[in-house]
Structure formats: C-alpha cells, structure tokens
Amino acid sequence: MATWRGxxxxxxxxxxxxxxxxxxxxxxxxxxxxxxxxxxxxxxISAVRRLRPDVVLLDVHLPDLDGFEVARRVAAEPAPxxxxxVSSREVEEFGWRVGATSVCGFISKVDLxxxxxxxxxxxxx
Amino acid sequence: xxxxTAVGGARSIVARRTRRRATLAVAWAGLGTAVLLATxxxxxxxVTPPVAAEPTxxxxxxVDGGIxxxxxxxxxxxxxxxxxRRDNRVGWIFLGAGVGFQLWLFAHRYAVAGLVAWPGALxxxxxxxxxxxxxxxxxxxxxxxxxxxxxxxxxxxxxxWRPAAxxxxxxxxxxxxxxxxxxxxxxxxxxxxxxxxxxxxxxLDSGIGWVMFVLAVLASAASLVxxxxxxxxxxxxxxxxxxxxxxxxxxxxVVVSVGSEGVRAAEVAGEVLFPLxxxxxxxxxxxxxxxxxxxxxxxxxSKTLTFGVLVALITVAYVAVVATVGAVAGAxxxxxxxxxxxxxxVVAVAxxxxxxxxxxxxxxxxxxxxxxxxxxxxGFSRRLGGTLDAEDAxxxxxxxxxxxxxxxxxxxWLVVSGxxxxxxxxxxxxxxxxxxxxxxxxxxxxxxxxxxxxRDRGELLGTINLTLPEGRTLTPTEDRLVRxxxxxxxxxxxxxxxxxxxxxxxxxLITAQDxxxxxxxxxxxxxVQQRLVTLALALRMAATRAGRAPPTELxxxxxxxxxxxxxxxxxxxxxARGIHPAIVTEGGLAAALESLAQRAPVPVELQLTPVDRLxxxxxxxxxxxxxxxxxxxxxxxxxxTATVALDRHADHLRIEVADDGxxxxxxxxxxxxxxxxxxxxxxxxxxxxxxxxxxxxRVRAEIPCxx
Numbered sequence: 001m002a003t004w005r006g007x008x009x010x011x012x013x014x015x016x017x018x019x020x021x022x023x024x025x026x027x028x029x030x031x032x033x034x035x036x037x038x039x040x041x042x043x044x045i046s047a048v049r050r051l052r053p054d055v056v057l058l059d060v061h062l063p064d065l066d067g068f069e070v071a072r073r074v075a076a077e078p079a080p081x082x083x084x085x086v087s088s089r090e091v092e093e094f095g096w097r098v099g100a101t102s103v104c105g106f107i108s109k110v111d112l113x114x115x116x117x118x119x120x121x122x123x124x125x
Numbered sequence: 126x127x128x129x130t131a132v133g134g135a136r137s138i139v140a141r142r143t144r145r146r147a148t149l150a151v152a153w154a155g156l157g158t159a160v161l162l163a164t165x166x167x168x169x170x171x172v173t174p175p176v177a178a179e180p181t182x183x184x185x186x187x188v189d190g191g192i193x194x195x196x197x198x199x200x201x202x203x204x205x206x207x208x209x210r211r212d213n214r215v216g217w218i219f220l221g222a223g224v225g226f227q228l229w230l231f232a233h234r235y236a237v238a239g240l241v242a243w244p245g246a247l248x249x250x251x252x253x254x255x256x257x258x259x260x261x262x263x264x265x266x267x268x269x270x271x272x273x274x275x276x277x278x279x280x281x282x283x284x285x286w287r288p289a290a291x292x293x294x295x296x297x298x299x300x301x302x303x304x305x306x307x308x309x310x311x312x313x314x315x316x317x318x319x320x321x322x323x324x325x326x327x328x329l330d331s332g333i334g335w336v337m338f339v340l341a342v343l344a345s346a347a348s349l350v351x352x353x354x355x356x357x358x359x360x361x362x363x364x365x366x367x368x369x370x371x372x373x374x375x376x377x378x379v380v381v382s383v384g385s386e387g388v389r390a391a392e393v394a395g396e397v398l399f400p401l402x403x404x405x406x407x408x409x410x411x412x413x414x415x416x417x418x419x420x421x422x423x424x425x426x427s428k429t430l431t432f433g434v435l436v437a438l439i440t441v442a443y444v445a446v447v448a449t450v451g452a453v454a455g456a457x458x459x460x461x462x463x464x465x466x467x468x469x470x471v472v473a474v475a476x477x478x479x480x481x482x483x484x485x486x487x488x489x490x491x492x493x494x495x496x497x498x499x500x501x502x503x504g505f506s507r508r509l510g511g512t513l514d515a516e517d518a519x520x521x522x523x524x525x526x527x528x529x530x531x532x533x534x535x536x537x538w539l540v541v542s543g544x545x546x547x548x549x550x551x552x553x554x555x556x557x558x559x560x561x562x563x564x565x566x567x568x569x570x571x572x573x574x575x576x577x578x579x580r581d582r583g584e585l586l587g588t589i590n591l592t593l594p595e596g597r598t599l600t601p602t603e604d605r606l607v608r609x610x611x612x613x614x615x616x617x618x619x620x621x622x623x624x625x626x627x628x629x630x631x632x633x634l635i636t637a638q639d640x641x642x643x644x645x646x647x648x649x650x651x652x653v654q655q656r657l658v659t660l661a662l663a664l665r666m667a668a669t670r671a672g673r674a675p676p677t678e679l680x681x682x683x684x685x686x687x688x689x690x691x692x693x694x695x696x697x698x699x700x701a702r703g704i705h706p707a708i709v710t711e712g713g714l715a716a717a718l719e720s721l722a723q724r725a726p727v728p729v730e731l732q733l734t735p736v737d738r739l740x741x742x743x744x745x746x747x748x749x750x751x752x753x754x755x756x757x758x759x760x761x762x763x764x765x766t767a768t769v770a771l772d773r774h775a776d777h778l779r780i781e782v783a784d785d786g787x788x789x790x791x792x793x794x795x796x797x798x799x800x801x802x803x804x805x806x807x808x809x810x811x812x813x814x815x816x817x818x819x820x821x822x823r824v825r826a827e828i829p830c831x832x
Contacts, residue, residue: 016655022662061650088650088658109658113665 007033008121011051013044013070014059014086023057023086023112030114041065048074053081055121058103060087060094068101075102082121086112145211152207155220159200162227166193169234173242180237180313193230198407199223199268213279218272219410225264232256233313240314254314255321259305266297266338268406273345273371277363277413282352289348293341300334339378346371363413370402370409377402502609518617519549526589526610527551530603534592536573537614539621540585542629548587548621575599577611579618586618630803637800648700656693660686706748714744718769721752726759727767727784734772739830746804746828747771747780750812753797754782754824762786762822776831777810782824789818798824 010032012023017039024034035051038044041064048056056074060067071083083103091098091106098106105120170190203220210216232253239250270293274281281290308322349371353364377398384391505525519537527535537549575591589611593599599607667682701707709717715733722729738744751769758767764786771780792798792814805812810828 016651018659019655019662022659022666025666026662088654110661112662 007031008054008118009033009035009051010055010057010117011036011038011044011047011053011081012057013038013041013047013062013067014057015039015061015063016059019059019109026112027057027114027117030118032114032117039063041067041070044070045073048077048081052079055117056081056083057117058083058085060085060089068097071101071103084117084120148211149208152204152211152216152220155224156200156204159197159223159227162224162231163193163197166227166231166234169231169238173234173238176237176241180233180241189230189234193227195404195407196223196226196230199226199264202407202410210279214275215272215277215279215410218267218275219407222264222267222272225260225267229257229261229264232260236314240317251317251320254311254317255305255319257313258307258311258319259301262297262301262304262334262338266293266300266341269371269374270296270338270341270345272406272410273349273367276349276352276367276410277360282348282355286348289341289344292337292344296334296337296341300338303334335382339375339382342371342378343375346375366409366412367406368409370405373398373405374402502606502613505610505613519621520551520553522589522610522614522617523549523551526591526607529606529610530591530593530599531597532591532593536590536592537587537618538590539587539618539625541622541625545588575604575607577607579611579614581615581619586615586622589614630806633799633803634807637803640800645700645704648703652696653693653700656689656696660689660693663689706745706752709744709748710741713738714747714771717744717748718751718771721748721755722769725755725767727764729755730766730768732768732770732772736771736773736778739778743778743808743828743830746801746808747778747826750780750801750805750824750826751782753801757790757798758782758784758786758822761790762788764821773830776829778828778830780826780828783821785821787818788816788820788822790814790816790822801826 008031010027012020012027012034014020014023014037020037020039024037027034032055035053036047038047039062041062044056044058044062047053058067058070058074062070065073067085067087071085074080074083085098085101085103085106086109087094087106088109090108094106104123107116107120167190170186170193175186199219200223203216203218203223206213206216207220208216235247236250236254236257239245239247240254271290274286274290274293281287306319306321306323308319311317311319346368349364349368353361353368356364380391380394380398384394505522523535523537526532535549535551536547538545539548573590574593574597577589577591578585579587579589589607591599591607663682663686667679667686670682671679706717708720712720715735718731718733722731755767755769758764762784764784767782767784769780769782771778773779790798792802798812798814802812805826805828808828810826812824812826814822814824816822
C-alpha cells in the first residue's frame with residue numbers, strides 16, 4: 001500500500017444505492033476521501049484502473065461478477081489497492097472463499113465503520 | 126456406353142433368372158424322382174407277397190420301409206437347400222445322395238418282386254439285382270465323404286484338402302467297380318449270376334473299395350474337425366453336429382470293418398451302430414440347418430416338415446401293422462381292401478394324439494430355444510400380468526422379441542417429449558454399437574432391419590427395432606409375431622411413459638420448489654435484510670450524532686428511520702404472502718382474489734360464482750395461478766384490462782384469467798406458468814394456455830374439487 005499521504009482514498013462497490021450513500025457518509029465522517037462508487041463488478045474494475053483508490057470497499061453480491069472474482073482481478077493490477085469485502089451476510093456464510101481470496105478482510109455491513117476499515121487495511125498491508 | 130452397359134446388365138439379369146429357373150427345375154425334378162421311386166418301392170413293399178427266406182436290406186420289411194422314408198429326407202433337404210442356395214454344393218450332394226439311395230432301395234424291391242415273388246413277371250429284374258450290388262456306393266460316398274468335406278459353405282476347407290476329395294472320388298470308383306463286377310451269384314439272389322461279372326477284377330479283394338471308403342470318411346471327418354476348430358460363433362455350432370455325426374460314422378465303419386474280419390462283438394456292435402450312423406448325418410445337418418439358421422430354411426420348412434414327419438410315421442406304422450396283421454392272419458398276399466381301409470382308419474384315429482404331439486415336437490425342433498409363436502405371445506402376456514414394472518417389462522419384452530424371431534439385437538425406443546429415447550436393449554451389452562435414434566415413423570435406421578411401431582389408440586408410443594443376422598429377413602410368420610407383440614406392448618409402453626411423465630413432473634416440482642426457496646432467500650436478502658442493514662447504520666449514525674447535533678436534525682433522522690421501518694414491515698408482509706398467502710386461509714378465496722385484483726396494475730374484473738370452502742391446497746393453487754397470470758399480464762401482455770372468472774361445475778373448479786393484450790405467450794420451461802401446470806396436474810387437474818398473437822391471453826384451469 002501507498003505510504004500515508006493525507007486521507008485514504010476509497011472506492012465503494014455495491015449494487016444498492018442506499019448502502020453506498022450510507023457507506024459514503026460513514027467513511028467521509030471518519031476521514032476517508034471517497035473518490036468513487038460502482039454498482040457492478042466490471043464497473044468496479046474500470047473504476048480501480050481510472051481512480052487508483054487506496055481502499056476498495058467491495059460487496060460480495062454484485063449483479064455481474066461476484067466480489068471474489070472482482071477481488072482476484074483487482075489484485076492482478078499493478079500496485080493493487082487494499083480490498084475489503086462487505087456483505088449483509090456473515091463471513092461464515094461464505095466458508096473458505098473469503099480466506100482464499102487476496103483481500104485484507106471482511107466486514108459485515110451492520111458493523112461498517114471507518115475505524116474497522118482502517119484496522120483491516122493496516123493489518124492487511 | 127452407358128446404354129450398352131445397362132442393356133448388358135439387363136441381359137445378365139435375364140440370363141441369371143433363366144439359370145435360376147433351370148436350377149430349380151433340376152432340383153425339383155430330383156426330389157420328384159426320389160419321391161416317385163420311394164412311392165414305387167412302397168407299393169412293391171406292400172403288394173409283394175411274403176416269401177420264405179425273402180431277401181431284405183435290413184432284415185425286415187417294415188424297417189426297410191422306414192429306411193426308405195428316412196432316405197427321402199436327403200432329397201427333401203437337398204431340394205430345399207438348392208432352392209435357397211443353388212451355388213452351394215451341400216444341397217446338390219444331399220439331392221444326389223437321396224436319389225442314389227432311392228434307386229438302390231427301388232432296385233432291391235424290384236429285384237425281389239421280379240426274381241423271388243413273381244419270377245419272370247417283371248422285365249429287367251436281373252439288371253435291378255445287379256444295380257443293388259453297387260448303386261448305393263455313390264450315395265454313401267457323397268453323404269459321408271464329400272458332404273463333410275464341403276459342409277456348410279459348399280467349398281473345401283482349403284486347396285490343401287483337394288487330395289482328400291480326389292481320394293474319395295477314387296474310392297467311389299474302385300468300390301463301385303469292384304462290387305459291380307463280382308462274378309457269380311448276386312448277393313441275396315441265389316441262382317442269379319452277375320451279368321457283368323469279371324473274373325479278373327473279381328479276383329481283386331472286394332474289400333479294397335470298402336477300405337478306401339473308410340479311409341476317405343476318416344479324412345473327411347478330419348477335415349470337418351479342423352473346420353470346427355477354426356470356426357467361431359454360430360458357424361461353429363452349425364458344424365459341431367455334423368462333426369459328431371461324421372466322427373460317429375468313422376468309428377462305426379472301423380468297427381464294422383473289424384467285425385467283417387470275424388470279430389463277433391464288433392460285428393454285433395456294427396449292426397447297431399451302422400443304422401444310427403447313417404441316420405446321424407442327415408439328422409446333424411438337419412439340426413445345423415434348423416437350429417442354427419443355416420441356409421435360412423427354418424420357418425419355410427416348418428409346416429412341410431411337420432407334415433412329412435407325420436406322413437412318414439403313419440406310413441411306417443401302417444406298414445408295420447399291416448405286416449404284423451398279415452403274418453398273424455397267415456393270409457399271405459390275401460389282405461383284403463376292406464381290412465386295409467379298416468386298418469388305415471384305426472391307425473388314423475389312434476394316431477391323432479400322436480399327431481398333435483409330433484406337430485409340436487417338429488415346431489420345437491424347428492424353433493429350438495425360441496418357443497413357438499403362440500408360446501411367445503402367451504408367455505409375454507403372462508409376464509405382463511405378473512409385472513407392470515417398467516424396469517422389468519421392457520428388457521423382458523426386448524428379450525422375448527429377440528428370442529422369438531432369432532434377432533441378433535433388439536432395441537425398444539420410447540417417444541418422450543422431444544424425440545425418442547432407448548429404454549431397453551437386448552442382448553444387454555452396453556458396448557454394443559447403438560443405432561442412432563431413428564425418426565418416428567421413418568424407415569429403419571442404420572443397423573436396424575425392421576422397425577415396428579407401438580401405438581395405443583393411434584398414438585405413437587415407441588418402436589421396437591430389430592437387427593437380424595446378416596442377410597436374413599423376417600418371414601411373414603415372424604413379422605406377424607412381432608406386430609402382435611407390438612400390439613401387446615402398447616400397454617407396457619403407455620405405462621412406462623406415464624411413469625416417465627410422473628417422474629419428470631415430480632422432478633420439475635422439486636426444481637420449482639428449490640427455485641422458489643432461492644427466490645425467497647434472495648428477496649429477503651436483497652430487500653428486508655438490506656433495509657435492516659441501512660436501518661442499523663442509520664440508528665448508529667443517529668446515536669453518534671445524538672450528543673452533538675441539534676434536536677431538529679435528530680428528529681428528522683428518527684422520522685426517516687421510522688418511515689424506513691414501516692416500509693420494511695410492508696415488504697416483510699409481501700414476502701410472507703409469497704411464502705404462504707394467509708389471506709386465502711383467513712379471508713377465503715374470494716377475498717384473496719379481490720386483494721390480488723386490487724394490487725394489479727391494470728383494472729381487473731372479477732366474475733366469481735360463490736363457492737364453498739375448498740381444500741386449502743386447491744384454494745392456494747387457484748390463488749397462485751391467478752397471481753401468476755396477473756403478474757404476467759402486468760409484465761408482458763401490454764393489456765388494458767383483465768378478467769378473472771371462477772365457477773364450479775359438478776366436481777370441477779374452473780378458473781380463467783383473460784386479458785386483452787398482445788397474446789403470443791409461450792410457457793417456457795422453468796417459468797412460473799410451467800410450475801403452475803405441474804402444481805395443477807398434481808391436484809389431478811389440467812391447465813391450458815391459449816394465447817394467439819394479437820388475440821389476448823387466456824389461462825384456463827380445471828381442478829377437481831370433489832369432497
């Protein structure tokens with residue numbers, strides 16, 4: 001991950017506009033710079049290439065590619081961002097798949113906060 | 126050029142046909158000669174008055190008569206084989222041997238009549254007596270050396286066996302000449318000297334021809350054994366029987382030769398073995414031909430054979446009875462016509478039960494392990510009565526058909542939605558190349574010789590496909606048998622198809638159930654759960670802001686949260702209704718349909734005849750049916766109005782949902798409507814979709830609702 005250069009830039013990927021709005025509110029309230037939002041997997045990948053965010057908040061359930069696949073492709077990019085998966089489900093529901101994917105961690109949507117996100121990004125870097 | 130070729134082809138066909146006709150004429154003439162000679166011999170046998178010390182061939186008149194009829198089998202086989210396979214020497218050998226044997230027997234009876242019974246009454250009796258000396262030789266050599274050498278294809282095993290054939294021919298000549306020229310009295314006719322007796326040849330040991338014959342038989346037996354060892358499959362089974370018979374003949378001849386050197390035991394054994402060996406060869410050829418389909422003669426001859434065996438048996442019995450009665454009465458030669466008629470009548474009546482027994486025996490012999498057509502059908506029906514289990518019935522059917530007509534393979538195909546599926550095969554060899562699925566009603570597919578359709582009340586249910594041995598076709602009898610079996614099979618196939626349909630429907634119901642559960646889970650996840658997530662986040666945000674923000678902001682936030690909770694509740698209700706429409710059980714079907722109509726995006730006219738409460742499963746199905754139909758109206762029909770009609774006719778509930786939209790709806794597999802079709806079918810009802818393009822859509826269902 002890039003060295004500390006002021007507030008971390010974040011990309012929010014979720015097909016629910018309501019959640020994206022709330023996540024933006026939360027992250028911005030806790031010092032993140034939300035540089036973009038994406039509602040689907042392919043859109044997310046092109047947004048990563050274009051915006052080069054520090055962190056990607058990535059929903060597992062997307063209408064086109066699923067979050068794991070997006071994470072795999074993003075990880076293949078040069079200087080990949082830190083990816084944190086989110087879902088309204090619990091991590092246990094995905095079994096081994098979260099552990100097998102190159103992500104910094106998983107946050108259940110109800111537990112989302114800038115603090116949790118920051119901890120995972122720090123820990124995963 | 127082409128024209129000339131065509132003309133040449135036509136000419137060669139004509140020539141072939143002419144040749145074929147000529148061959149057939151020769152074959153039937155040979156058989157006719159043999160039958161004529163046999164008849165004449167029989168007449169002589171019966172009319173010749175018994176004489177003291179009468180010369181017989183076998184020791185008694187009835188046995189002579191029996192042998193005579195048995196030898197007829199040679200000519201009959203010969204003619205039949207020639208008729209089918211005129212290029213095959215086996216037929217000609219049988220035919221020739223048969224005529225030779227009959228000549229021998231006739232010459233003997235003629236000589237007995239002309240020289241012993243009525244001396245001087247018949248012309249050429251001496252010539253006949255001379256013929257008895259040697260005319261049997263060609264028959265013996267043909268039947269016991271040439272036949273095993275070329276059986277069954279009419280060719281020598283290989284050119285290397287040619288010397289054996291030449292040796293047999295030499296044996297024939299030496300044997301015939303030495304026996305024909307023995308000087309002095311003719312054997313069996315003391316006082317009649319051989320007219321061509323040649324002392325010079327007579328001085329030769331008359332046993333030399335016999336020894337050569339025995340050696341030729343042994344060589345031929347060896348050839349047949351080698352052929353047997355090299356053959357495989359059916360060919361082997363065909364050869365096996367003749368190999369036994371010829372080996373038996375070789376052994377017998379050795380025993381007889383030893384016996385003629387004065388060994389008493391061998392002489393007695395020879396007397397028993399020899400007739401058996403003579404009968405064995407045609408019998409073995411018979412088995413090869415009829416049990417193992419050699420020359421395709423089996424069914425052709427079935428009836429002829431039954432008849433022939435009958436005639437032979439009755440005649441032999443008749444001759445025996447007549448001879449016995451004649452001897453007992455002591456009325457030599459004075460047998461009256463009346464007595465003959467009475468005896469015949471008695472024999473005919475007495476033999477009636479034997480007749481049926483013989484008929485069945487002949488059929489069994491002819492069909493071998495395949496039972497008679499009647500038995501096949503009866504057995505099939507019996508098995509059907511025992512089991513209607515599809516897993517059992519179809520393979521059994523394939524096996525019965527296959528064994529019944531002697532097919533090499535049988536496939537049973539079932540008409541299923543979207544084509545034919547093979548449901549049984551015989552023999553059950555999974556590696557057998559399976560012919561490609563034939564089109565229903567088309568000509569036989571590749572590798573199949575006969576396709577019989579199985580129909581039930583005109584509807585094509587499936588086909589029975591037969592593969593026959595190379596070059597064989599079904600005889601009319603077999604064809605009829607297959608068609609009769611196919612008629613019986615209609616019941617089995619319709620049963621199997623019902624089971625298949627039931628299985629498929631169950632499968633679809635389960636799939637639909639799973640699909641439904643997944644949809645509900647997705648609805649919960651995407652809807653209520655998301656809302657609750659945002660609610661939780663909103664509440665947390667409100668909590669963090671509670672101390673800092675002005676009360677108005679907090680108030681606004683809480684108002685928003687309350688509205689969100691109300692919407693979440695509404696969505697939960699909608700979901701619950703999808704899982705089970707409580708309104709049906711609580712408010713009744715009419716109320717439930719009204720609520721559906723109210724929520725529909727187009728105006729819905731309800732035409733509901735009041736009906737009593739029905740089984741919950743029926744009411745819920747009706748509710749889902751109407752809900753699905755109205756959803757489709759909203760989604761696809763581009764309709765302005767819709768009608769929902771419900772009434773009860775006797776024991777049936779009739780529901781119709783109609784709209785005035787675009788029409789052209791097709792129930793796709795896995796669609797809501799397809800699921801409903803199964804659901805309605807599960808209740809014993811049926812669902813129809815009528816949706817002409819541009820003519821609106823009509824979904825009609827009838828569900829039995831009797832108490």
